[in-house]
Amino acid sequence: MQRQTNTKEKIKDVFIKLINEKGFDSISVSDITRSANINRGTFYLHYLDKYDLLEKLEDELINEITNILIDETSIYDLENNSPFEYDVVLKMLNYAKKEFSFIAAIASEKGDPQFPSKFKKLLHLQITTKFGDLTKKLTPLVAGLSVDYNIEIMLAAPAAIILLWINNGGKDSPEKIAKLIVDGTRISPYDIVY
Structure with a gap:
């Protein structure tokens, strides 16, 4: 073995x-x-071949991150005002740091072009799992549009931050990136500029 x-x-x-x-x-x-x-x-x-190798390695990575994100002990807290809890994000980033060489390779232009969307699906799972029925109660930001747009807004910044962190070589500490993600979901772009 x-x-x-x-x-x-x-x-x-x-x-x-x-x-x-x-x-x-x-x-x-x-x-x-x-x-x-x-x-x-x-x-x-x-x-079976190089595609099977890539798929199995990615599945292992995705399964591990999924287990971290849907940790039973981590329940969404409405007072937190963020679908991403610091401890959970930090645990995910620490795991990513451990597997950084693989993640950086597949997230690069030379790697798997599908990886960013697979990763984003994991974050989508985080939001729908944590919010549960709350996603059914969301009001569309613009009348006549699906609440899927609301969820996309919640996903876009965290996914982009993590991918930027990976593309920058993971130089910043997981603690700082976790804080940025959690704090970033609580403030509007207007607050960042002004």
């Missing part, structure tokens, strides 16, 4: 390196096996 884990970690490390060097589209299974110093049969014991 430990040997299998080591092989999968080796494949993952090489995969990240190759995405950064060549881009996902240019990578072949041969590139991966050659760089990982394993034979193709060993690769195929774990993955």
Whole structure:
């Protein structure tokens, strides 16, 4: 079992390196096996192809982040005025920091162009899970429009901040980014400018 884990970690490390060097589209299974110093049969014991490898690694990442975001002990507090609680966001960012090399690779132009939208869906799940029935009670910001626009406004800034943090190399501390996200959902753009 430990040997299998080591092989999968080796494949993952090489995969990240190759995405950064060549881009996902240019990578072949041969590139991966050659760089990982394993034979193709060993690769195929774990993955069907490079797409399966990407999907399984992303699914693992998404499942872990989902578990953090929908933590049972974290209930939305109306007095907080934010769908994102500091402790939950911080825990997610600390996990992202641990998996930063993979996240940065797939979030880059050379990685998976679908990753930002997959990530945004996770944040959407956070809002709908935390608010629960409250989303059904939202009033559209503009008469005649769906409340989906309200939810999109709540999602846009946190998603953009996290992706910017990733693209900037995660230089700022998770604590500062978590505070920015939580505080940012409580204030209007007008408050930022003036």
